[in-house]
Amino acid sequence: MLGEYPIEGRRAADIAASVERAVGDGGLEPGQLLPPMRELATRLGVNPHTVAAAYRTLRERGVIETAGRRGSRVRPKPATTTRELIRVDAPPGVRDVSQGNPDPELLPPLGEAFAAAAAQGDARPVLYGEGAVDPELEHHARVAFDADGVPHAPLAVTSGSLDAIERVLAAHLKPGDGVALEDPGWGSLLDLVSALGLRAVPVGVDDDGPLPADLERALASGARAAVVTDRAQNPTGAAVTAARARALREVFAVHEDVLLIEDDHGHGIVDLPLHPLAGVTRSWALTRSTAKAYGPDLRLAVLTGDPVTVDRVRGRQRLGPGWVSRLQQRAVARLWAEGAVDARQVAASYGRRRDALIGALAERGVVAYGRSGMNVWVPVPDETGAVARLLHAGWAVAPGARFRLGTPPAVRITVAALDDTDVVAVADAIASATGPAPSRRYD
Numbered sequence: 001m002l003g004e005y006p007i008e009g010r011r012a013a014d015i016a017a018s019v020e021r022a023v024g025d026g027g028l029e030p031g032q033l034l035p036p037m038r039e040l041a042t043r044l045g046v047n048p049h050t051v052a053a054a055y056r057t058l059r060e061r062g063v064i065e066t067a068g069r070r071g072s073r074v075r076p077k078p079a080t081t082t083r084e085l086i087r088v089d090a091p092p093g094v095r096d097v098s099q100g101n102p103d104p105e106l107l108p109p110l111g112e113a114f115a116a117a118a119a120q121g122d123a124r125p126v127l128y129g130e131g132a133v134d135p136e137l138e139h140h141a142r143v144a145f146d147a148d149g150v151p152h153a154p155l156a157v158t159s160g161s162l163d164a165i166e167r168v169l170a171a172h173l174k175p176g177d178g179v180a181l182e183d184p185g186w187g188s189l190l191d192l193v194s195a196l197g198l199r200a201v202p203v204g205v206d207d208d209g210p211l212p213a214d215l216e217r218a219l220a221s222g223a224r225a226a227v228v229t230d231r232a233q234n235p236t237g238a239a240v241t242a243a244r245a246r247a248l249r250e251v252f253a254v255h256e257d258v259l260l261i262e263d264d265h266g267h268g269i270v271d272l273p274l275h276p277l278a279g280v281t282r283s284w285a286l287t288r289s290t291a292k293a294y295g296p297d298l299r300l301a302v303l304t305g306d307p308v309t310v311d312r313v314r315g316r317q318r319l320g321p322g323w324v325s326r327l328q329q330r331a332v333a334r335l336w337a338e339g340a341v342d343a344r345q346v347a348a349s350y351g352r353r354r355d356a357l358i359g360a361l362a363e364r365g366v367v368a369y370g371r372s373g374m375n376v377w378v379p380v381p382d383e384t385g386a387v388a389r390l391l392h393a394g395w396a397v398a399p400g401a402r403f404r405l406g407t408p409p410a411v412r413i414t415v416a417a418l419d420d421t422d423v424v425a426v427a428d429a430i431a432s433a434t435g436p437a438p439s440r441r442y443d
């Protein structure tokens with residue numbers, strides 16, 4: 001032991017293990033500064049290169065983070081922290097508007113598409129060694145990307161957008177690298193970045209997407225990648241406008257070595273145009289998932305990007321699952337070919353409920369946000385209190401802590417679970433829950 005620093009060992013592996021044990025048993029607390037490498041080397045009687053190797057191992061495992069001359073410290077949260085645990089379970093009799101699921105009534109029937117795909121597979125089974133991307137799916141994906149102004153580039157198919165983003169990040173970054181992330185942003189992505197041992201660098205968001213000044217600060221501070229949600233941002237509903245896209249491209253043009261990942265989260269459920277940023281940086285990727293428009297259980301996303309990125313994703317995929325089921329791909333291709341989802345109709349349905357809720361809240365003096373998609377973001381003065389009061393009033397909402405890095409408290413309401421008659425009731429409950437708590441007398 002070394003006094004205030006419970007670190008020991010003479011080999012790099014032993015020193016790293018000592019730090020991990022100390023973090024695990026509380027001897028080193030989250031955020032605690034570690035001794036400078038030369039100082040620790042002197043105390044342990046080892047070469048500074050040995051300590052440097054130990055610190056490098058700890059960074060790669062996500063145990064510590066390093067901020068240049070400010071030194072190394074224990075990560076504020078362990079890499080296994082999951083925001084999915086920050087939620088409210090709806091007991092019987094309580095309406096659940098927290099889950100972020102699409103409205104089942106707006107999802108297309110899948111039976112005929114899968115039956116046709118299965119019949120095609122019966123006639124000619126897919127065997128090892130065949131291409132990973134179904135030609136028909138690739139054709140429809142390319143047509144859609146071309147129509148939206150996405151640069152013509154190779155394609156890959158993954159098991160959803162989170163799988164795509166993970167593979168792209170892993171293809172380019174190493175533990176300890178910074179990733180510019182929207183704040184508030186997708187909770188699962190924030191978890192993923194932490195689990196990969198990467199460092200989240202927050203970027204503020206308004207209705208028009210990420211704030212250019214915040215993005216510039218994040219990239220100038222050394223973030224090696226950035227993730228931008230193009231439409232229906234989760235949880236705020238932000239959608240990148242043409243003007244904001246121009247401003248963001250100008251930022252990325254100055255940092256062309258940064259990895260740019262775009263998540264077109266609103267594909268199939270919004271009628272706002274896509275304003276892609278793809279192609280501004282050397283390394284880029286854009287992903288579209290079927291989850292919101294066709295159902296979360298399809299677990300399929302189409303990824304396009306620069307040739308090196310897509311090749312790395314495909315290569316690593318071959319060593320794991322190999323490919324996403326061609327049966328599944330063919331079913332999705334059929335759904336696309338037949339126009340099984342009318343994006344304008346779906347967008348109008350969600351928009352009607354979203355706008356009605358935001359308007360009803362405004363009438364009650366409550367500010368809320370939701371430009372696109374199926375979620376409404378409501379800033380609150382006391383997040384824990386608001387969630388508890390709403391639960392007592394019969395509504396389970398998503399705590400904003402699932403989505404926040406440094407932004408103020410809020411709650412998220414998914415309008416897909418509401419009908420027109422619910423809007424007034426939920427608006428009344430939110431207004432009551434976010435106002436001052438009733439005063440009490442104790443005589």
